[in-house]
Amino acid sequence: MTQRRVVAWTSVSLDGYTSGPNGPQHDSWLYEHAMKPQTLAYFESVWRGATTALLGRTNYVGFHSVWPGITADPQTDERTRAIGRWLNDVEKIAFSRTLEKAEWNNSRISDDLEGTVRELKAQDGGDIMIVNSVSIIQQLLAADLVDDLRFAIVPAMVGGGLRLFGEGLPESRWALAETTALEHGAVGLHYRSV
Known part of the structure; x- marks a missing residue:
């Protein structure tokens, strides 16, 4: 059995931000990037x-409100619909202490991030992907449970x-696995933990 990888x-x-000072609903820079055909193809890979x-609570609730x-x-173009179908069908775990119900298809709620991820890594399956949830990425980096950084x-x-x-993340080393130049000037980076 090959151990599952946790991919952030x-x-x-x-300048290092995943959303601007007014919150993600005001981040036109992010939405313009996300809807480019080459970005969609890269994300599909x-x-x-x-x-x-x-997913953290905010992304779980937000994604569920728009993706279906x-x-x-x-x-909607076919590649975007494919991402939406994947989001609908994939096993989803929302990490929250306040969510009471997992209403999205094939999802559940957990309040034990590290324990749940350790259990998932011990099971058969594909990659375990942290989807754009910075708090989860940071917590799992601190626990040395992230295998790949892709951004x-x-x-x-x-x-x-x-x-x-x-601040406060432990020292770690990463090896560059791949770079991808996107047509609108963005760069896809893939690092693997050393």
């Missing part, structure tokens, strides 16, 4: 190997907001 995935501004998605509608809309650096400065890599 997010997009980040040039990341999620295709994942059979479990880890996007996926069902016949005007897109978007050519925008946002001047504040939610940092991907905050």
